[in-house]
Amino acid sequence: MQYHRYGGPEVLGVEEAEEPHAGPGQIRIAVRATGVTPADSYLRSGMLQSITSLDFPHVPGMDAAGIVDEVGEGVTGTVVGDAVFGLVPFADLGGGAAQYAVLEAWAPKPRSWSFEEAGGAAGNIDTATRVLDALEAAEGMTFLIDGAAGGVGTIAAQLAQARGLFVIGTASERNHGFLDRLGVVPVTYGAGLADRLAPLAPHGVDVVLDAAGKGSLAELVAIAGDPHRVVTIADFDADRHGVRFSRSGAGEPTGWAGLPVAADLADRGRLTVPLHAVFPLKETATAHEVSAAGHARGKIVITVP
Ligand SMILES: NC(=O)c1ccc[n+]([C@@H]2O[C@H](COP(=O)([O-])OP(=O)(O)OC[C@H]3O[C@@H](n4cnc5c(N)ncnc54)[C@H](OP(=O)(O)O)[C@@H]3O)[C@@H](O)[C@H]2O)c1
Missing domain, CATH: 3.40.50.720 (NAD(P)-binding Rossmann-like Domain)
Incomplete structure (x- = not known):
């Protein structure tokens, strides 16, 4: 799912794109689900251009869950086939709404969470x-x-x-x-x-x-x-x-240490990811519209076939 210019939800479309690859310290996953956040709509509309500009084409989706299929240099403790959830590289401001996505911070997917729940968890x-x-x-x-x-x-x-x-x-x-x-x-x-x-x-x-x-x-x-x-x-x-x-990439410490903490809480039944709605990838435009309306009860998630 990507777009080539700033605009309304109608700029979003499913297209063939080049596969991303895991750089040093990163992993690549076959994506099962990715979260939708209000920032996806702000970025897509061009509203944040004075703060940050996008490289086009741009793939939305700041967090995701799926199965590891590439492990970058220097990564230990995670192997191909693991189910994980995590954050796309902050500098990319997206990448999750695709068959493959690179993650720069992740944790094992809690058994108690579905891929949908895990896909929308990491950013928050x-x-x-x-x-x-x-x-x-x-x-x-x-x-x-x-x-x-x-x-x-x-x-x-x-x-x-x-x-x-x-x-x-x-x-x-x-x-x-x-x-x-x-x-x-x-x-x-x-x-x-x-x-x-x-x-x-x-x-x-x-x-x-x-x-x-x-x-x-x-x-x-x-x-x-x-x-x-x-x-x-x-x-x-x-x-x-x-x-x-407080925002990511603003020079303050990240909240990445919270990912394994949250996974552990989830496995002990102490952290749920309430889902407002789940949309298939081809309905990303609708997911953006629902998010932008500002009254989600919990998280909006997109599933990737
Ligand atoms: N700086 C960062 O790092 C960062 C990270 C993530 C998100 N954000 C920003 O933080 C905000 C929240 O993100 P989110 O993902 O939680 O958004 P969200 O899921 O879309 O939040 C929707 C919630 O906002 C509530 N709401 C609407 N109007 C409100 C009001 N006047 N006062 C209090 N609550 C109200 C709604 O409750 P009702 O339906 O009951 O009205 C709804 O449950 C967004 O602006 C997002 O862009 C910033």
Whole structure:
């Protein structure tokens, strides 16, 4: 699945492409599934051109799961035939939505996850781990996630719970039961959040992830009491609020160490990847449209035949 110019979902098309190969420290997989993230739509539309430009043709898909079929120089502990999930090279900004993809960070696929679940897991694990580390999230803290029902939020909530944090998450009311089943205390987002939180977090909120980017940073900083206790992954106004913006490839540590941690939690039944929808490769355009609508409950995934 690739495109040759910036544009709407209609620029996406299935075509023959050159096979990628694993470089040093990398592996190549025969892809079974790849995740769809809002950034796929931002990149495709050209909206991020001022920050990063794409080389065309571009294959979307930042994470994937499949079967290892090539092992690059220097790789140990992974062999051809292993089932894995992981991240495409960050510099490529894609590559997952294809028969073969190169990974630069990966972990064994948990037996308890389907390939669909594993295919959409790595990017959000990387992001959530990076954010929890940046917030120095520790046992006993109360953690607020603004935008908890989406791809990043659902994974961040469970990784935080595994670290011993108490998690409160915002979502629209239709998603409150869903958050409740993840062990997250739900609260409705939007103006007045601090008042609604007061009875839910009587000792206050220690750390906050803004996974929504909907202009709530001023209120989130007031809730945490210190901008240093807030990290956003989605609000480009972060600087104005003294809040850190976390993203891959920005010189901060990666969240790659979270991949084996997450795989181990999954095998112990403590980490699930809720799926909003699964689309076949040829319906990638629809998957991008659904993602861009901004109300995924969990992760959107594409399967590769
Ligand atoms: N910087 C990074 O490294 C990085 C990495 C990954 C993602 N991101 C960005 O982080 C954001 C979240 O990513 P994602 O993959 O989790 O997206 P997603 O799966 O599309 O998130 C959808 C969720 O957002 C919630 N939402 C919509 N409007 C909201 C609002 N006003 N307040 C709070 N929540 C709201 C929705 O809940 P309801 O349906 O209940 O409204 C839905 O569950 C995106 O902007 C993405 O581009 C950044």
